[in-house]
Every structure is written in structure tokens, then in C-alpha cells.
Amino acid sequence: MSLLKVEHLTKNFGGLSAVSNVSISVEEGELVGLIGPNGAGKTTLFNVLTGVYTPTEGKVLLTKDGKTVELNKMPPYKITHQGVARTFQNIRLFKELSVLDNVKIAMNNEARYGILGALFRSVNFYKSEAAIDVKARQFLAKVHLDELADVKAKNLPYGKQRQLEIARAMATGAKLLFLDEPAAGMNPQETHALTDFIAKIRNEMNLTIVLIEHDMSLVMSICERIFVLDYGKLIAQGSAQEVKNNPRVIEAYLGEEE
Amino acid sequence: MKNTFLNKKNLTWLILGVAFFFLIQLLIQVGVITPYYRVTMYWICLFAILGVSLNVIIGVTGQFSLGHAGFMSIGAYSAAVVLRSMPNLTGLFIGMAIGALISLFVSMVVAIPTLRLKGDYLAIATLGVGEIIRIVILNMKITNGASGISNIPYLISWPLMFFFVFVSIMFSANFKNSAIGRACISIKEDEIASEAMGINTTKYKVMAFMFGALIASLAGALYATTYYVIKPETFGINNSINILVIVVFGGMGSLTGSAVAAIVLGIINNVFQPLAEWRMIIYALALIVIMIFRPQGLLGTSEASLKTIFSLDTYKNALKGLIDLVTLKKFRVAAASTGKGKQR
Incomplete structure (x- = not known):
């Protein structure tokens, strides 16, 4: 099929x-x-x-x-x-955001907390954020963008921007x-x-x-x-x-x- | 791994907050902050809350709103009405809660259709919403129409004010620094891409709008009990623009910037008080100068972090910037370069 x-x-x-x-x-x-x-x-x-x-x-x-x-x-x-x-x-x-945050936004569905969890910073918030951070960094390593994790997307060279868009x-x-x-x-x-x-x-x-x-x-x-x-x-x-x-x-x- | 609330960063902020609270409390007790200055201080606190909450909508999510004073008035009137029959702190809190619920409801009803609009259209729609709220209040019996509600009991105190400033800034910061905040920022950056990344943009826009409206209504309730009198025209377009000015002045997207802007504008307002009508001119000039020299606002999009607060460079740069500003460096540079151009 x-x-x-x-x-x-x-x-x-x-x-x-x-x-x-x-x-x-x-x-x-x-x-x-x-x-x-x-x-x-x-x-x-x-x-x-x-x-x-x-x-x-x-x-x-x-x-x-x-x-x-x-x-x-x-x-x-x-x-x-x-x-x-x-x-x-x-x-x-997302030009003003770092490479890491660009990827994190794509992974937003992984967040296991709602608005109250975010406002009051529940235990779930910290667990979930830590997990997303680890996952996003591992993912960046897989697509060879880990060294650029903290660079703002707009500051990447053109080829890397294209690569990041695919990775995202x-x-x-x-x-x-x-x-x-x-x-x-x-x-x-x-x-x-x-x-x-x-x-x-x-x-x-x-x-x-x-x-x-x-x-x-x-x-x-x-x-x-x-x-x-x-x-x-x-x-x-x-x-x-x-x-x-x-x-x-x-x-x-x-x-x-x- | 910072897996719980008890990490170094949170604790340092908490300690800083508590220290700040006791410092001001001490200054009040000693008599350095007289009741006269306290009025300015409360103004600063109220507009810091309002600025930060509007910044969540405009700066973080990128949705322009000119109706913020409307939500403020919902909080103010709810508190004032409840305080009439229950003139104590319990009444204030009940009023706040009622105002918060009404604000949440109104903002949701308003947000779902209007947040489909963009840019200027959204600004006009939210402006309309603010006016509708004002007109409704103007024509209701319970709000006493155009003459407004007076003799609202004065219940505000520094601990109460501080509590709400601290909580609303903390909540706003938590909102911004979460998956929800990331989604909101992505909407500001590029709505189409955001949607393509699996973000339900409508949901997050409505969420940010409701959050901002909720905090604004809390500030409104505090406003009512700080200033004894509220009238519909207090919460007109002028007030919305005042809040907007704070957001732009401090930097769109920088929550701490809004707090700093409220402090700076509050002080300017107070220092030039004796100059009477000249005050508004100086206030306006300050805004124009900022827009020329720092169009991104005082803090731009960056937040004041612990690192910047404890770093000497921050203050050096700020001082240098201030000197440049006062000596009109930009104009001198511009004049020098055009002078050269003419010679050629």
C-alpha cells in the first residue's frame, strides 16, 4: 500500500x-x-x-x-x-531564535504540561523541558548541526539555513x-x-x-x-x-x- | 540537572525579590519614601504589571492590541463594585477574582474572531473592543455610568502591591520561557512556518491574549483601590496607548524591559512634576529621543538576566549610552559624516 x-x-x-x-x-x-x-x-x-x-x-x-x-x-x-x-x-x-530553539519548537508536541504547569513550573514542567532539551540536542548531533546549536538562525550561512529548515x-x-x-x-x-x-x-x-x-x-x-x-x-x-x-x-x- | 524549583537561578531571583521588597519597606518606614513618592511608586508598579502583560501579547506573540485598558477597566469596576458592599481585603480579592473571570471570558470571545486579523486590522479591532467595553460600562447602572465610582476604600499597601508585581512578572516570565512561550514566539517570527511545525497558532494566540487580559484585570483592581475614583474615560484609548508606550519604550519582547520602562517613565513623570504643562512636552521628547537613538527599545528583545544584573559592564554600557544620548552623539556623528560628504 x-x-x-x-x-x-x-x-x-x-x-x-x-x-x-x-x-x-x-x-x-x-x-x-x-x-x-x-x-x-x-x-x-x-x-x-x-x-x-x-x-x-x-x-x-x-x-x-x-x-x-x-x-x-x-x-x-x-x-x-x-x-x-x-x-x-x-x-x-524562526530567524531571531537559536538553532536549538528552532528545533525545540518543532518538538513542541512533546511538552507534557499545560498552561498551569508552565505558570507554576510543575515538576512535569522541569522533567519535560529537560527531556526536550536532551532530545533536541541529540537530534542536532544527528544532523550535524550541534556545534551551531546556540547560533541565531539568521546568522547561519545560507547552506546551513537550508539544512536547518530540513532538520526542523x-x-x-x-x-x-x-x-x-x-x-x-x-x-x-x-x-x-x-x-x-x-x-x-x-x-x-x-x-x-x-x-x-x-x-x-x-x-x-x-x-x-x-x-x-x-x-x-x-x-x-x-x-x-x-x-x-x-x-x-x-x-x-x-x-x-x- | 535543574529538575525542580529549587535550583540556583530561581533561588537567586527569589532572594533578589525579597531583598528588594524589604529595601523599599525599610525606606517607607524610615520616611525616605513619603506618601507623595509612594503615589509615583504605585503608578510604576501598576504600569509595570500592565506593560509586562501587554508585552506577552505584543512582544512575545506578535499580536498588536490596543484594547488593554478595556480589560483593566473590567478588573477595576469588578473590584470597585464588590468593595462597595465589602470594603476590606476579602472584598478586593473577591472583586479581583470576578474581574479575572469576566476578563477571561470577554477576551476569549473577542480573541477567537479578531486574532485571525493581522497588523493594522488587528489594532483597529482591538481598539474597537476597548471602546466597546468602555461604552458598555458607561451605560450600565451598576457601574454608575459616566460619573464613575468614587470613595473606593484605599486598601493598597506596599506588601500587597509587591506581591502582585512579583507574581505577574513571574507568571509572564514563566509563560514566555515554556513550550507555550516558544510556540508564541514562533508565531511572531513566522506564522506560516509555525503552523507547518505543528503549532495550533489560533490556540496559542488566544491563550496569550487571555493571559494578558487576566493580568491586566488584576492591575485594574489594584488601580481602583489605589486611586479611590474610577471613571469610564480613565480606561479609554489614552490609557491603552500609555501601556503601549511602556512596551515599546522597554523593548518589544523584553518583559524586564517593560518593567524598566515603567520605572524610567514613572521617574521622568515625577521629576518634572513641578514644571506643570512642560512635563508632557518633556515626556514626549523622551519618547522621540528613544525612538531615534534606540528604536528597538531600552532592552531590545533581550531580558535582564542574573548575569547582566551582576555584571559591571551592563551599568558601564548603560551609562555610556546615557552620556551619548544626552550629548546627542548620533546627531554629531551624522552631522560629521554629512559634512564630509559635502566637502567631496
Whole structure:
């Protein structure tokens, strides 16, 4: 059974159909690429999948512990609680907070105390905070950001900010990650490092990843399967080789032959 | 591991608080703080509580509110009404509790729809809420309409005031330094990302708003018993803006900054008292100067911690900043650089 199943998904903005009748499925443990020319509806699709937009039509189904959960009616934070997290095309870190606090916020669900526990500093508060602190630091060590734990997010170099954003999404406990252009604005070395990072975390933590990317070297090297969107429609899917030679994809990117 | 309340940090704060309490108490007993100065001191305490509580909403959670005086008036009127038939401390506490419950209820009802708004719209909506509360009080029998309630028994004392200042600042700090506070800060930083991280942003915004309203109503009750008289117009937009000024002056997001700002503004108010109408001009100038030289507020977003309180550098820097301020260094630097520009 596939982990994520998208059935006939449509999102209209007025008369514009940004995503129309898209059906895809993602298997557990897969690393899938989502490509397409500018304005093809890739980010809109992500926004629908993560609850930022409610779909006009169609369903988003997630398999969780053998049960099927319908994501398309949930607000974003509940979708995150189902084990689905994302990053953003333009980095959205909590800039004024430290790397550690960025991760702690993603782990906020682990706090085992309510408002009274916080105000009166119950025993649970101290236990819970200590546990979160340990867990966040261990997590940072796993993603090789532990040395930067106390640095403010805005003071990180660009590549590290991207890395932190991915790490923060993982820290929510997500099993399925949506990465929106993780390599945008990176130079070839940084892209290479990021490619390694994504491949590594995926193997180590058993993640399923869907990523949007324009950097074809990244997409072709790590994605096992690729979906191609154009004008909101799914025009092709398959392995890197298949997609590369698909005439419709070439047409979408380069235009029709005269 | 600091697993319980009894860690070094908490104990030091407690000792500092108690020491401060006895210092002021001593000064009152010896007669250094005369009843005249005590009025200023109580003003400072009240506005420290109000500033800190508004800062939880504006500075920590990033939700602009101009209705804080409205919640203050709920507390003030509840206390005043109960004190009419029960003119003692028990009456005050009962009034406080009633005011707190009403505030919590009103703030929840108000918060759920209005906190969906952002920026200017939220400011206007909360401004409206403050005005609605004022108009309702103006037209109710029990609150005695426009003439307000007078002859409220004077029950305030330094121990009572200190208790509430200490408790409200402690609660605000505990609020900020918890998972709830982290969630609130993340909303201020980036609401979309916050939601994507699994944070129920509406819930935390409402929580912060209700918390601020609750503390404001406590301050309102204390206000009523400190100043004998309350009228609807005492709690109008002017008062909300006064509280906002304290938050901005001290630094948005810095709870201790609000307390410091209340002290500084209280002292400025008092020192220039003899100058009568000039006082407001100087007060306004002080605000303008701060906004030019330190737009982030006195403390910015950082909190006064034990480390900074006990470090000499803090006071050196503060003194240096003050000298720069008085000698208008920024203007001199700016003038010098434009002068150079002209030469070229």
C-alpha cells in the first residue's frame, strides 16, 4: 500500500486551475522528484498537500499505522501531527531564535504540561523541558548541526539555513517530507553537499521524501521517480531516464518544434 | 540537572525579590519614601504589571492590541463594585477574582474572531473592543455610568502591591520561557512556518491574549483601590496607548524591559512634576529621543538576566549610552559624516 495517495486533486483560483485533476502515489521510503516549468503548480500542489490551501476537488490520503487518514480536510498543524512536514521555497526559519530553539519548537508536541504547569513550573514542567532539551540536542548531533546549536538562525550561512529548515521539518517527527526547492540559490558545492545530506538522512531515518527542484543534477542523481507538472496537469512520470526522453516533457520545457 | 524549583537561578531571583521588597519597606518606614513618592511608586508598579502583560501579547506573540485598558477597566469596576458592599481585603480579592473571570471570558470571545486579523486590522479591532467595553460600562447602572465610582476604600499597601508585581512578572516570565512561550514566539517570527511545525497558532494566540487580559484585570483592581475614583474615560484609548508606550519604550519582547520602562517613565513623570504643562512636552521628547537613538527599545528583545544584573559592564554600557544620548552623539556623528560628504 502506498504511503501517500493523491486522487484527482484540483485547486482552482477563480477561473485559473493551478492544479487540475492530479493523481499521484508515493510509496514508503521513496525519494520522489516533482519538476515542471515555472508556474506549473508545483508549490500550489505542496500547499494543498500540507493544508495551506483546501483543495477544490479530490482527496489526499495518507497511510498511517495501517489506517488511511484523509488529509484534505485538516488544518496544517494537524497534518504535521500526522507525520507530514515541509520546508519552504523562501526559507522560513524562526530567524531571531537559536538553532536549538528552532528545533525545540518543532518538538513542541512533546511538552507534557499545560498552561498551569508552565505558570507554576510543575515538576512535569522541569522533567519535560529537560527531556526536550536532551532530545533536541541529540537530534542536532544527528544532523550535524550541534556545534551551531546556540547560533541565531539568521546568522547561519545560507547552506546551513537550508539544512536547518530540513532538520526542523524532520524534528516534528515526520515520516514524509515535502522539500520545496531545497537547493534554490545554492552554488554547485553547496548543492552537492545538500544532495549528500538528503540521501543520508533519508537512509538513516527511514524517511519518504518528495522534493520540488529546478536543479536537474540534484533531481536526476537522487530521485528514484519523477513527476512532471505543466499548467497544473501531470504530464509524465517515471524514472529520470524515462522522463528525460519523454517528448511531452521536452515540449513543456523547450516548446514545440516548428 | 535543574529538575525542580529549587535550583540556583530561581533561588537567586527569589532572594533578589525579597531583598528588594524589604529595601523599599525599610525606606517607607524610615520616611525616605513619603506618601507623595509612594503615589509615583504605585503608578510604576501598576504600569509595570500592565506593560509586562501587554508585552506577552505584543512582544512575545506578535499580536498588536490596543484594547488593554478595556480589560483593566473590567478588573477595576469588578473590584470597585464588590468593595462597595465589602470594603476590606476579602472584598478586593473577591472583586479581583470576578474581574479575572469576566476578563477571561470577554477576551476569549473577542480573541477567537479578531486574532485571525493581522497588523493594522488587528489594532483597529482591538481598539474597537476597548471602546466597546468602555461604552458598555458607561451605560450600565451598576457601574454608575459616566460619573464613575468614587470613595473606593484605599486598601493598597506596599506588601500587597509587591506581591502582585512579583507574581505577574513571574507568571509572564514563566509563560514566555515554556513550550507555550516558544510556540508564541514562533508565531511572531513566522506564522506560516509555525503552523507547518505543528503549532495550533489560533490556540496559542488566544491563550496569550487571555493571559494578558487576566493580568491586566488584576492591575485594574489594584488601580481602583489605589486611586479611590474610577471613571469610564480613565480606561479609554489614552490609557491603552500609555501601556503601549511602556512596551515599546522597554523593548518589544523584553518583559524586564517593560518593567524598566515603567520605572524610567514613572521617574521622568515625577521629576518634572513641578514644571506643570512642560512635563508632557518633556515626556514626549523622551519618547522621540528613544525612538531615534534606540528604536528597538531600552532592552531590545533581550531580558535582564542574573548575569547582566551582576555584571559591571551592563551599568558601564548603560551609562555610556546615557552620556551619548544626552550629548546627542548620533546627531554629531551624522552631522560629521554629512559634512564630509559635502566637502567631496
